[in-house]
Amino acid sequence: MSAALAALLLASSAPAAGAPPVVTVDTGTIRGETGADGRAVFRGIPFAAAPVGDLRWRAPQPVKHWQGIRETVRSAPACLQIDYGWNREAAANQSEDCLYLDVATPALHPAKPLPVMVWIHGGGNRAGGGPGPGDSPVVARGVVLVSAQYRLSALGFLSHPALGAHSGNYGLMDQQAALRWVQANVARFGGDPANVTIFGESAGAQDVGLQLLSPGGKGLFRKAIEESGTPGFGLPPRSLADNEALGEIIATAAGAPPHASAAQLRALPGKALIEASEHADVPNLDDDSFIWLQAVVDGVVLTETPATSLARGVGKDVPLILGNNFHELGLYGAPERAIAQGFGSNAKAALTAYGLAPGGTPPADLALQLANDLTFRCPALHVAAERTRAGAATWHYQFDIDGPGDKPVTHGSEIRFVLGEDGAASDAAAPLAAYWVNFAQTGDPNGAGLPEWPRFGPRGTSLELAASGARQVEGLAARTCALRAVP
Incomplete structure (x- = not known):
């Protein structure tokens, strides 16, 4: 799903200078290394027991x-x-024992606690890994x-009748752990546990x-940022029964008896x-x-469909940046x-909007534009609109800067400007x-020297980031996204 970490070419930390940093966390003492800029970096810290053997397909257990x-x-x-190619490095070094995290801090003992940013990697919930961001300039x-x-x-998101009444979503449970x-523990690294993004x-x-x-996520963080993804990606959610039926098919194909x-x-x-x-x-x-991008309503981790939760204003107390x-x-x-699938009863009007009706002229990039609207742009705008109706602080963006060598902007292009x-x-x-760090510090992305970025608001104001600079736009894709059926 994402070439994000494959495109993330980050400088390696220089050899440690002086005494390596030592921190005592709640399960023992760890020793990391010092980067060239003085940061302290700790890699491969276990946050849950190895989910192997009898702990496979169970909620994460203590270390x-x-x-x-x-x-x-x-x-x-x-x-x-x-191994899909883009994730070759992660696929070459993999294990079922994998519940670890990396921490990088500019100062173990800052004058005042620092904001904390927790990165959740992409990869379709089926690939990718955690290494890399610890060396980030951010x-x-x-x-x-x-x-x-x-x-x-399947190890993170499979459900099966034999696994109990609420199986599945183990990957989301891991993130909560x-x-x-x-x-x-983050205060021991100079971070503020009350200011986590x-x-x-x-x-x-x-x-x-x-x-x-x-x-289960409530109270574990104060702010959130969604880059090129929303709850369910605009796909219809699966019920627990649906996911269990799929799980039985997968288990049988893997060699399990009926x-x-x-x-x-x-x-x-x-x-x-x-x-x-x-x-x-x-x-x-x-x-x-x-396959693993349809939200699974298991009754515990997710108690209702994302659309229902958004309509009820769930999460409105958490400021959010999102975009595509x-x-x-x-x-x-x-x-x-x-x-036909994405616009439902509005499919005829959508055909006209995309120039596919008789007499129309579709855009040259029809396939890209349509895929973007269905999977990314319209779902993000829907989340922004629902949160605005609930009074939630929300900022929306669209990123349009080509990659190195004039490679056209694509999925993951923004990451090199973030991490x-x-x-x-x-x-x-x-x-x-700069916007991301301001947001992590204060809950508002705006700051000195930056183009103003207003909240999404009733007028649907977004910030468009292009090679020529940042500008405010209103009603982005409003005509087509108004026709989009919300799963």
Whole structure:
């Protein structure tokens, strides 16, 4: 789903200078390393017990205390996944024992506690990993940066009748466990547990959005940022029964007998389950790579559909930045079919809006524009509008800056301006890192020297970031998104 971390080329920390930093967390003492700019970096800190054996498909369990000093200078293996090319580094170093996080801080003992930003990586909830952001220039802007891993694919999101009444969403539970670890420990790294911002891209952004709506996420963070992702990606949610039926298909394909017991499921090779989910034919889903991007209403982590929660104003007390890139991913399937599915009873009007009705002229980039509207732009604008109606502080953006070598803007293009080397460049080029850090500090992205970014508001005001600079726009994609059926 995301080439985000593949495109994130961050400078490696220089060898430690002087005594390595040592911190005692609630389960023992850890020793990290000092970066060239003086930051303290700790990699591969366990925040939950290894989810293996009898702990597979269970809520994350506490870490056992250790004696002595634990070296935390290497990031942990990524969670089990398929090699899609963009995630080759994560796929080359993976393990079912993967519930670890990295922490980078500009100062262990600052004059006053620092804002905390917790990164949730993307990858379709089936790939990617946590390493990388600890070396990000954004740390030098005065934030404690945490990057957490979570179970992926069938090991993180599968439901099955044998696993209990509320199985599934283990990956979201892992994220909540990591956030509880942050609440308990981040002050020891110079961070303020009362000022935590969660942010993510693609599936990571979806998960941020779901944490805003989950009862288990309440109180674990104060602000949120969704880059190119929303709760459910505009896809119809799945019920627990739907996800259990899919889980039975996957388990059987992985080698389990029909009506398998929980013990039989936990005895299956993890890689077999990942491979089986890769080839599953998901009902009512044209692009099966989105298999783990449909929100699953399991009754515990998610007690109702995202649309219902948003309409009720759930999460309105948490300020939110969200948005998308001008182009994201291509369209899977024919435009007419996508319009029929995505616009429902308004499909005829949508055909006209996209120039596909008789006598019309579709845009040259129809497939990209339609895919962006259905999966990214309209869902984000819907979330912004629902939150505005509830009185929630919300800022919306659209990013339109080409990549290196004039590579057209695409999915993940903004990350290098948030976490990568471009985040240390002039804020005039693309001030995302400055907006993001201001937001983490104060709950408002605006600050000295930055173009004004008003809240979304009833007029639908967005900030468009282009190579020529940032400008306010109103009613972005209003004509087409007004026709979009909300799942």
